[in-house]
Amino acid sequence: MVRVVVVGATGAVGTEVLRILEERNFPVDELVPVASPRSIGRKLEFGGAEVEVAGLRPEVFDGADIAIFDVSEDLSSEWAPVAAERGAVVIDKSSAFRMDDEVPLVVPEINADQVRNRPKGIIATPNCTTTAMVMPLAPLHREWTVNRLVVATYQAASGSGQPGTDELWEQTQLAAKEPEAVREGRAGDVIKGGGTFVHPLALNVLPKCGSVREDGYTSEELKLCHETRKILGIPDLKATATCVRVPVVTGHGVSAHAEFDSDVSVDRAREILAASPGVELADDVDNDVYPTPLDAANQDPCFVGRIRKDLFDDRALEFFSVGDNLRKGAALNAVQIAELLL
Ligand SMILES: NC(=O)c1ccc[n+]([C@@H]2O[C@H](COP(=O)([O-])OP(=O)(O)OC[C@H]3O[C@@H](n4cnc5c(N)ncnc54)[C@H](OP(=O)(O)O)[C@@H]3O)[C@@H](O)[C@H]2O)c1
Known part of the structure; x- marks a missing residue:
């Protein structure tokens, strides 16, 4: 008898969790969806039946x-x-426990063994952008040992939850009705920011994700660096990132420059990545094969392509990876962790 409580079951990630539990035939005997007071009593479809959303109270966890x-x-x-x-x-x-020494930060394809090491009874899953990057980076690291990482991200609106997705759709529809304003540089008069995103996101890119810290980095950029160190077990990895929000609904992209301890080979990198579970090679640029968010949306693997050697450094590789932020970046990774617990 497996009793599963999903807290936040009505949100962008929670909705995906319910779908993936069903898709993967996770053996749920009883599902308890929990959400905010405004959703209490709402009926959700699960396993061919309707389940009622409960409020967040200590008792919902009894017997879970x-x-x-x-x-x-x-x-x-x-x-x-x-x-x-x-x-x-x-x-x-969430990011609440990811960097807690007593909480493992787990990506099953990389460090599944860590799930047993959970003194607080809590297992964390990484930020969605971290996952899209570490999935291809980890197997390359096992081969050549990464020591430096320079990353730029292209993050989808749904990374900011359902409100972020809704805002991008509304803005896109408004902009489509006003091509003149867009052409004349008056798009900002038509599509206002100020909701989830401070500036308009439709037809735009925003080089700030998360809150700004004293050193000028954003919370999202620091999460990417710190979480990568923890997952790969390299506390002194020199990593830096610029995180950018782009007008994509689902699918985070990452452009990575990775430096290793020894010389790298593009052919060997392709061979390693093609054989890595949860990673799909999409790397035939002559035939326009490379990862895009539209192709990655609603897919389980993280896609990787544009693999090339640095022009000036035989020990450095460039690659571009994309993962569905709601699936492998969040819900799928969580359900895979749950499967390890069975
Ligand atoms: N979106 C992503 O790509 C992504 C990826 C990785 C990790 N995450 C993390 O996953 C978490 C959820 O993100 P999301 O994108 O799914 O957010 P979201 O779409 O805004 O959903 C938030 C959920 O929290 C519920 N909630 C709000 N207040 C509550 C309360 N007082 N008691 C109980 N439930 C409450 C909401 O219920 P109502 O519907 O009733 O308001 C909703 O189900 C966040 O920590 C986020 O950082 C998100």
Whole structure:
């Protein structure tokens, strides 16, 4: 009898969690969807039946085997320990516990063994952009040992949850009705920012994801660097990133420059990546084969292509990877972790 509680079941990630539990025939005997007070009583489809959304109370975790948290950092910080105390193994999608030494940060294809090491009863899953990058980076690291990483990201609106997706759709529809304004540089008069994103996102790119820290880096950029170090087990990895929001609904892209301890080979990199579970090679640029967010949306693997050697450094590779931020970047990774617990 497996009882699974999904906290945030009505959100962008939570909705995907329910879908993936069904798709993968996860053996759920009882599913308890939990959301904010405004969703209590709402009926969700699951396993051919309707399940009713419950409110967030300590009692919902009684008798739960697994609690998958798809809510904000603040809610996870407060409620994940409550769920763990009541006996559930918590799989948390927020950033609340990712850098906690007593909480493993797990990508099953890379460090599945870490799930057993959970003194707090909590397992964290990485930021969606980190996942899209470490999936191809980890096998290359195993071959040549990475020591330096310079990354630029192209992050989809849905990375900011359902409100981010809704905002991009609204802005895109408004912009499509006003081509003159867009052409004349007055797009900002038609599509206003100020909701999830400060500036208009439609027909634009925003080189700031997350909040800004004292050193000028954003929270998203620091997450990418710190989480990569933890997952790969390289605390002193020199990593730097620029995170950019782009007008894509789903699918985060990452352009990476990775320096290694020894000389690299593009052919060997392709061979390694083609054989890596959860990674799909899309690297035939002469025939216009390379990863794009539209191709990656609703897909399980992370796609990697544009693999080439640095023009000036025989130990450095460039690559571009894309992963569905809601699936492998969040919900799928969590369900894969849950499968390891069975
Ligand atoms: N989106 C991504 O690509 C992505 C990827 C990796 C990790 N994450 C992380 O996953 C978490 C969820 O993100 P999301 O994108 O799914 O956000 P979202 O679409 O905004 O969904 C938030 C969920 O939290 C629920 N909620 C809000 N207040 C609540 C309360 N007081 N009690 C119980 N539930 C409450 C909402 O319920 P209502 O519907 O009732 O408001 C909704 O189900 C975040 O920590 C995010 O950083 C997101």
